[in-house]
Amino acid sequence: MTNTSLRRRITFAVARKDLRIEWNSRVLVNQVAPFAAIVMVLFAFALDNDGILQRVAPGLVWLATLFSMLVVIQRSFSVESADGALDALRVAGVDPTAIFLGKSIALMVQLFALEALLVGTAFVLYNITMSPAGLVEAFVTMLTATAGLACVGTLYGGLAAGVRGRETLLPLLLLPVVAPVLIGATRAMEAAFGSGGAQVSEGWPWIGLLTVFAVLFIALGSVAFGPLVDE
Amino acid sequence: MSTHSGTGTKATRGLGIIVLLMLIALAFFGLVFSAEDVVQGSTVRIMYVHVPAIWVAYLAFGLTAVCSAVYLSGKNRSLAWDRVAGASGEIGVLFVAVSLVTGSLWGRLTWGTYWVWDARLTSTAFLFITYIGYLAVRRLGGTHRQRARRSSVLALLAIVEIPLVHFSVNMWRSLHQSASVADPNAKVQLDGLMLFSLFLGLFAFTLLFVWLVLHRQRTLQLEDAFADRGLDAAIAARREEAVK
Amino acid sequence: MEPVIELKGVVAVLGSFPALAGIDLTVQRGEILLLQGPNGAGKTSLLRVCAGLLPIERGEGRVLGIDVTSQRELIRARVGLLGHSNGLYLDLTVEQNIMFWAATVGASDAEVASAMKRMNVDGRLAKVKASQLSAGQRRRTALASLIVRRAEIWLLDEPHAGLDASGRDELDGLLRDAVAAGATVVLASHESERANGLATRVVTVDGGGAR
Numbered sequence: 001m002t003n004t005s006l007r008r009r010i011t012f013a014v015a016r017k018d019l020r021i022e023w024n025s026r027v028l029v030n031q032v033a034p035f036a037a038i039v040m041v042l043f044a045f046a047l048d049n050d051g052i053l054q055r056v057a058p059g060l061v062w063l064a065t066l067f068s069m070l071v072v073i074q075r076s077f078s079v080e081s082a083d084g085a086l087d088a089l090r091v092a093g094v095d096p097t098a099i100f101l102g103k104s105i106a107l108m109v110q111l112f113a114l115e116a117l118l119v120g121t122a123f124v125l126y127n128i129t130m131s132p133a134g135l136v137e138a139f140v141t142m143l144t145a146t147a148g149l150a151c152v153g154t155l156y157g158g159l160a161a162g163v164r165g166r167e168t169l170l171p172l173l174l175l176p177v178v179a180p181v182l183i184g185a186t187r188a189m190e191a192a193f194g195s196g197g198a199q200v201s202e203g204w205p206w207i208g209l210l211t212v213f214a215v216l217f218i219a220l221g222s223v224a225f226g227p228l229v230d231e
Numbered sequence: 232m233s234t235h236s237g238t239g240t241k242a243t244r245g246l247g248i249i250v251l252l253m254l255i256a257l258a259f260f261g262l263v264f265s266a267e268d269v270v271q272g273s274t275v276r277i278m279y280v281h282v283p284a285i286w287v288a289y290l291a292f293g294l295t296a297v298c299s300a301v302y303l304s305g306k307n308r309s310l311a312w313d314r315v316a317g318a319s320g321e322i323g324v325l326f327v328a329v330s331l332v333t334g335s336l337w338g339r340l341t342w343g344t345y346w347v348w349d350a351r352l353t354s355t356a357f358l359f360i361t362y363i364g365y366l367a368v369r370r371l372g373g374t375h376r377q378r379a380r381r382s383s384v385l386a387l388l389a390i391v392e393i394p395l396v397h398f399s400v401n402m403w404r405s406l407h408q409s410a411s412v413a414d415p416n417a418k419v420q421l422d423g424l425m426l427f428s429l430f431l432g433l434f435a436f437t438l439l440f441v442w443l444v445l446h447r448q449r450t451l452q453l454e455d456a457f458a459d460r461g462l463d464a465a466i467a468a469r470r471e472e473a474v475k
Numbered sequence: 476m477e478p479v480i481e482l483k484g485v486v487a488v489l490g491s492f493p494a495l496a497g498i499d500l501t502v503q504r505g506e507i508l509l510l511q512g513p514n515g516a517g518k519t520s521l522l523r524v525c526a527g528l529l530p531i532e533r534g535e536g537r538v539l540g541i542d543v544t545s546q547r548e549l550i551r552a553r554v555g556l557l558g559h560s561n562g563l564y565l566d567l568t569v570e571q572n573i574m575f576w577a578a579t580v581g582a583s584d585a586e587v588a589s590a591m592k593r594m595n596v597d598g599r600l601a602k603v604k605a606s607q608l609s610a611g612q613r614r615r616t617a618l619a620s621l622i623v624r625r626a627e628i629w630l631l632d633e634p635h636a637g638l639d640a641s642g643r644d645e646l647d648g649l650l651r652d653a654v655a656a657g658a659t660v661v662l663a664s665h666e667s668e669r670a671n672g673l674a675t676r677v678v679t680v681d682g683g684g685a686r
Contacts, residue, residue, distance in 0.1 A: 006581075009578065009581065010578070010579050013575060013578035013579055017564065017567070017571075017575045020567060020571060021564055021566045021567060024566045024567060024568075024571075024604065025566040079564055079565070079566065082564075082565055083560050083561055083562060083563045083564070083565055083605075083613075084558060084559075084560030084561070084562045085562045085563065085564055087528070087558065087560070087562065088556075088558075088562025089562075089579075090528060090551065091523075091526045091527070091528045091551050091554075091555075091556045092551060092552065092555070092576070092579060092580075092624060093527075093548065093549075093550075093551030093552030093553070094579050155388075159368070159381065159385075163371050163372070163373070166371060169364075169367060169368070169371075172360070172363070172364045172367060173364045173367075173368070173385075176357050176360045176361045176364065176396070177361070177392050177396070179357055179396050179399065179400070180395055180396055180398075180399035183399050183400065183402075183403045184399060187403070205402075206402075209398075209399055209402065212395070213395065216391070216395065220388060220391060224384050224387075224388060227380055227381075227384050228381060228384050228385075230380075230548075372490060373490065374488050374490075374530070374532065376530065376532075377530075458491060461491065462488065462491060462493060462532075465491070465492065465493050465496075466486060466493045466496040466497065467496075469493050469496035470496050470497060472681070
C-alpha cells in the first residue's frame with residue numbers, strides 16, 4: 001500500500017472515530033450547543049439595544065464560536081487521554097499527520113454544525129435578514145473560517161493535551177493566533193448580513209484571507225503536530 | 232565546568248561597561264543635547280527609547296526563531312541553541328513591554344489617549360501575548376529535550392503566524408473607516424543631532440541586548456547543569472538501592 | 476539466537492526522577508520474558524522504552540535492530556504495548572474500538588471477528604460501550620485490539636490484572652500462540668506463580684537496575 005493511501009485511510013478512520021464518539025455521547029448536542037445559544041442570549045442582555053445587536057451580530061456569532069470551540073477542542077482531546085488512547089495511538093506508530101488531519105476534519109464538521117446553529121440563533125434573536133448572494137457568501141465564509149479554526153485548534157489542542165493538567169494553556173496559545181479568523185470572518189459575515197450598510201461584494205477579500213489562513217494551518221499542522229504531541 | 236561564580240567573563244564585563252556608558256550618553260543626547268521637535272515638542276524624546284526597544288524585540292524574536300531552527304535541524308541537537316532561543320525570547324518579551332508602555336505614554340501626550348486601535352499597536356499587543364505563550368510552554372516541565380523540542384516548534388510556528396496576524400490587522404484598519412490617527416513617523420523632521428541620538432539608541436540597545444542574552448543563557452545553562460547534577464545524584468542513589 | 480531487544484546502561488527520566496538508572500537488558504526472539512520487581516522498580520518505564528515511547532536520556536539500545544535514541548518512532552509500528560490503561564475510547568462500543576484499531580493497520584473484518592471471539596468479547600458484549608464494561612472486560616477488549624495489530628514484540632504491563640480465571644487461561648494461551656507464530660513477549664507482573672509457569676525467563680528489575 002502506498003504511503004498516501006495509508007495516510008488517507010487512517011485520516012478517515014480517525015475522523016469517523018471522533019464523529020462516532022460524538023454520535024454515541026451527544027456531548028456537542030446536549031452540552032456545547034446549549035452553552036453557545038445561551039452566550040448569544042447573554043450578548044443580547046449586555047447590549048440591550050436592537051440596533052446595536054443587528055450591527056454587531058456577525059462579531060457575536062464568531063465570538064460565541066471561538067468560546068464554544070475551546071470547549072469542543074478540550075473534549076476532542078479528553079476522549080483521547082481518558083483511557084490512554086493517545087498514548088496507544090503513538091505507541092502503535094500511527095502517522096501523526098493522519099491523526100492531525102482526521103481530528104481536524106471531525107472538529108470541522110462539529111464546528112460547522114455549531115456555527116449554523118449560531119447563525120440561526122442570530123436570525124431569530126437579532127432580526128437579521130440576508131439576500132441570496134449574502135447567503136452564499138455566509139456559507140463560504142463559514143467553510144473557510146471553520147477549516148482554519150479546526151486545524152489551528154487541533155494543533156494547539158494537541159500540545160496542551162500532551163501535558164497533563166495544563167489544559168488551561170489552550171486559550172492563551174490559541175486566541176492570539178486565531179485573530180485573523182475573527183477579523184476576517186466577522187467582516188465577511190458583515191458583508192453577507194449587510195450590517196451597517198455593507199455590500200456583499202466587500203466580503204470576498206476577507207474570504208481570501210480566511211482561505212490563506214486555512215491552507216497555511218493545514219500545512220503547518222501536518223508538519224508540527226507530531227513533534228508537539230510526542231514525549 | 233568552570234568554578235568561578237557569576238555569569239560574566241572579562242569580555243562581558245567590558246561589554247557591560249560600554250553599554251552602560253552608551254546608555255548614559257543616550258540619556259544626555261536624548262534629554263539634553265537634542266532639540267525639541269517642531270510639532271511634537273519634548274514628547275519626541277520618547278522615540279529614543281521606544282524605537283530601539285521595538286527594534287530589539289524584533290531582533291530578539293528573530294534570534295529565537297533562528298536558534299530554534301538550528302536546534303531542530305542540527306544532527307546532535309545541542310541544547311545550547313535552545314537556551315539562547317529561550318533567553319532571547321524572554322528579553323524580547325521584556326522589550327515589547329517597554330515599547331508598549333513608552334508607546335502608550337507617547338500616545339497619551341500626543342493623541343490624548345493611552346491606546347488607539349492603530350494597526351501597529353494592535354499587532355504589537357498580539358506579538359506580546361504570543362511570546363508570553365511561548366514562555367509559558369517553556370516552563371511546562373519535563374526533560375530538557377522535551378522543553379527544547381516543544382518550544383522550538385512553537386517558536387517557528389510563531390514566526391509564521393505573526394506576519395499573518397500583522398497583515399490581517401492592517402487589512403482590518405485600512406478597509407475599515409476610522410478616526411484618522413496621527414502617523415507617529417510622518418511628522419517628525421529629524422535634524423542631524425536627533426538622528427544621531429536615535430542611532431545611538433539603536434546601537435546602545437542592541438549591545439544591551441547582546442549583553443543580556445549572554446548572561447541569561449549562561450544562567451539557563453547553570454540551571455540546566457544544576458538539574459542534571461541533581462539527576463546524577465538521583466541516579467547514583469537509585470543504583471545504590473538496586474545493589475543492596 | 477537473535478536478540479530483538481538490546482539495552483545498555485539506559486537511563487530514562489520521568490520529570491526529574493530517574494525511573495531507569497542505567498539498565499541492561501537483552502531479549503531473544505521467541506522468549507516470554509517476565510519482569511519482576513516491587514512497585515516503582517521501573518518495570519513500566521522499561522516497557523515504554525522498549526516500545527519507543529519513552530525517550531532515553533543516556534545509554535544506548537536497539538529494538539528489532541532499530542536505534543532507540545534516534546529512530547524510536549520507527550519501532551512503534553512493529554511492537555504492541557498494553558499499559559496500565561487500556562487505550563480504549565469509552566464512548567465507543569467494544570466492536571467500534573477494535574474496528575478503529577483494525578482500520579489503522581488495515582486488518583480485515585475476519586481478523587477483527589476472530590480476535591473478538593478469541594478474547595470472548597463477541598456476541599452481546601460487542602455492542603456495549605466501553606464505559607459500561609467491567610475492568611476485566613476492558614482488558615479483554617484491549618487485548619483483542621492488540622491482536623489485530625499483529626505486533627512482533629508484545630509488551631504487556633500487568634496483563635493479568637482484572638481478568639478472571641478463564642480470562643487468564645485465555646491470555647496465557649494467546650501469548651503462547653503469539654510466540655509460536657514468531658513473536659516475542661515481555662510482560663511485567665506481580666502474579667509470579669502464574670507468570671512463572673508461562674515465562675521462559677525471569678528478570679528482576681529493582682531501583683532501576685536489572686538482573
